[in-house]
Amino acid sequence: xxxxxxxxxVNEAIAEEMRLDSSVFLIGEDVAEAGTPFKITSGLVEExxxxxxxxxxxxxPGFMGLAVxxxxxxxxxxxxxxxGDFLFLIMDQLCNQAAKAHYMSGGxxxxxxxVRTNLGATRRSAAQHSQSLHALVSHIPxxxxxxxxxxxxxxxxxxxxxxxxxxxxxFEDKLMYQDKADVPEDEYLIPFGEAAVLQxxxxxxxxxxxxxxxxxxxxxxxxxxxxxxxxxxxxxxxVPLDEKTILNSxxxxxxxxxxxxxxxxxxxxxxxxxxxxxxxxxxxxAPVIRMGAMDVPVPFSPVLEDLTVPTAEKVASNARKIIAGxxxxxx
Amino acid sequence: MSYEVKMPQLGMNQDTxxxxxxxxxxxxxxxxxxxxxxxxxxxxxxxVEAQKEGxxxxxxxxxxxxxxxxxxxxxxxDTNEDxxxxxxxxAGSDAFEPMExxxxxxxxxxxxxxxxxxxxxxxxxxxVNRITRNNVGSAGGKVLASxxxxxxxxxxxxxxxxxxxxxxxxxxxxxxxxxVPQSPSFSSIYMQVSAEAFDALILKSExxxxxxLFSKFTSSAWSFVFEDSFLEVIFKDTNGESYVETxxxxxxxxxxxxxxxxxxxxxxxxxxxxTGSNKLTLSFSQxxxxxxxxxxxxxxxxxxxxxxxxxxxxxARIEDPILQLI
Numbered sequence: 001x002x003x004x005x006x007x008x009x010v011n012e013a014i015a016e017e018m019r020l021d022s023s024v025f026l027i028g029e030d031v032a033e034a035g036t037p038f039k040i041t042s043g044l045v046e047e048x049x050x051x052x053x054x055x056x057x058x059x060x061p062g063f064m065g066l067a068v069x070x071x072x073x074x075x076x077x078x079x080x081x082x083x084g085d086f087l088f089l090i091m092d093q094l095c096n097q098a099a100k101a102h103y104m105s106g107g108x109x110x111x112x113x114x115v116r117t118n119l120g121a122t123r124r125s126a127a128q129h130s131q132s133l134h135a136l137v138s139h140i141p142x143x144x145x146x147x148x149x150x151x152x153x154x155x156x157x158x159x160x161x162x163x164x165x166x167x168x169x170x171f172e173d174k175l176m177y178q179d180k181a182d183v184p185e186d187e188y189l190i191p192f193g194e195a196a197v198l199q200x201x202x203x204x205x206x207x208x209x210x211x212x213x214x215x216x217x218x219x220x221x222x223x224x225x226x227x228x229x230x231x232x233x234x235x236x237x238x239v240p241l242d243e244k245t246i247l248n249s250x251x252x253x254x255x256x257x258x259x260x261x262x263x264x265x266x267x268x269x270x271x272x273x274x275x276x277x278x279x280x281x282x283x284x285x286a287p288v289i290r291m292g293a294m295d296v297p298v299p300f301s302p303v304l305e306d307l308t309v310p311t312a313e314k315v316a317s318n319a320r321k322i323i324a325g326x327x328x329x330x331x
Numbered sequence: 332m333s334y335e336v337k338m339p340q341l342g343m344n345q346d347t348x349x350x351x352x353x354x355x356x357x358x359x360x361x362x363x364x365x366x367x368x369x370x371x372x373x374x375x376x377x378x379v380e381a382q383k384e385g386x387x388x389x390x391x392x393x394x395x396x397x398x399x400x401x402x403x404x405x406x407x408x409d410t411n412e413d414x415x416x417x418x419x420x421x422a423g424s425d426a427f428e429p430m431e432x433x434x435x436x437x438x439x440x441x442x443x444x445x446x447x448x449x450x451x452x453x454x455x456x457x458x459v460n461r462i463t464r465n466n467v468g469s470a471g472g473k474v475l476a477s478x479x480x481x482x483x484x485x486x487x488x489x490x491x492x493x494x495x496x497x498x499x500x501x502x503x504x505x506x507x508x509x510x511v512p513q514s515p516s517f518s519s520i521y522m523q524v525s526a527e528a529f530d531a532l533i534l535k536s537e538x539x540x541x542x543x544l545f546s547k548f549t550s551s552a553w554s555f556v557f558e559d560s561f562l563e564v565i566f567k568d569t570n571g572e573s574y575v576e577t578x579x580x581x582x583x584x585x586x587x588x589x590x591x592x593x594x595x596x597x598x599x600x601x602x603x604x605x606t607g608s609n610k611l612t613l614s615f616s617q618x619x620x621x622x623x624x625x626x627x628x629x630x631x632x633x634x635x636x637x638x639x640x641x642x643x644x645x646x647a648r649i650e651d652p653i654l655q656l657i
Contacts, residue, residue, distance in 0.1 A: 202561075254477075254479045254505065281478050282478050282479065282481075282482040283478070283479055283482075284477060284478045284479055285477045285478075285479040285480065285504050285505045286477060286504070325502070325504040325506075325507075
């Protein structure tokens, strides 16, 4: 099978859906001429023209509001938010309008809109361009949240998102745009709410979202050398969340480490860990461990920045501790 | 006759102390030396033991109360009646002086800070229990165990306090249940089956070893009866040498709840071998065409009906090896 970058996979997904459905259009800062700072949408304006690949002024609230209106009236916009950090600028349009229009109109309005944005630290972009804010929008009912962990997921999930009649926010890890993975030439979709079990094992479950899946896979390699049998799960979408797969695994292994790049406090890891504790309590042989980014603004210093995110060594170390019956956090 | 229990002076500059928990209820019989209640000062927590035997007739101070040193906390009476009619005979009471705690107060600053920083009273109590146990060496308080270990122990009708008595560190985990020291609920069951088909199988094959076949049949029977359970089969010969013969799944040791030892006595005149330990043991002996299988197990770990199911399944496979292929 051919191997392509995550960036190419996203580009293909957008192009394919735009060819299939003339109501799909792309809008955002630098999406047309520049192809975004990450060169993801390069070539699209040549194929689809400036009416469907629209460069905007630097005004996220403006073009997001425009897209919500377009979605309510029959279009299927893909909104490019250049950095996940800029989600703060579109909160009203996204959370108060897009997420609620279907409910508040008694089902008369749909908002088939996709917000494509990114997350991830360690790109030396400092605190305002390095955040992982997916927990923030996962909290709002009416939004679906997808977290691709490779080029394969990026394409399959984005195509599903574009076809969904609800607002979807899809977060790509900005450090993974050049990472390659096997992606079929033939069309495929990845349904929402279906986690991937990437490796089966029976002593500990590692749940990793987005690029933390790779961290979990590396941790599993370290643990494999110690003959520790690890199960790895990628939830793929946070909303809807595939609780069944997660709980089944937790029940099987009795030990879970949840790894996500958002801040640990009040985060995605807490939500998943809490559901496991509530619904698989009697199967747990150790506390469910949360591993998120440190609760500090992401530092600009490379040395400090690298310390803020979960690493394979730290994940392996925590997994080792709970298997040995040691405490990860002091009582 | 009643004895007064008063708040002891536990430190030089201590005016008050917190009653963390009572280990006895009103009406309970008390032996001298029983842990009676737990107190916490700003420096340490400790258990106070009863100085007199009798019945706890009245508790005057609730758990969680901060009380001055010397305050009356409870009454111990000679007879159990006092606790019901509420009469106390203070006139003849000996002043009750609590015994010195049997260990040094905890001076570890970090533990102290930890205790003080916990806001939830239930967490605090659990921590206090834990620290008290670890440092003062008493046998009271809540058993700390993982939910899985607790649930499994309940299913097995097993008392986790036994693990504490055997010195295994808390919190207990599922694997600790397999570390129960030798206990009297060890059992053996015997079965006699025809060995004709099994012997014919060995004769026909040039490569089949009896020990290996026994192991394979055992692990298949186990997997068949206990679907999700993993089994390691160890073969022990009559010279006392042991080796791992087969494993149903490759897993490292921390999850092993089930290891079974096989002993082949077919070449001897011995008819059975029972271990009397928590380990599962199967011995095989043969007289002409009759194979005697003895299965030893601990009923606290493996329930009798499950043992029967497993042995029956093994017997069926030996009598009719074709079952092994299905």
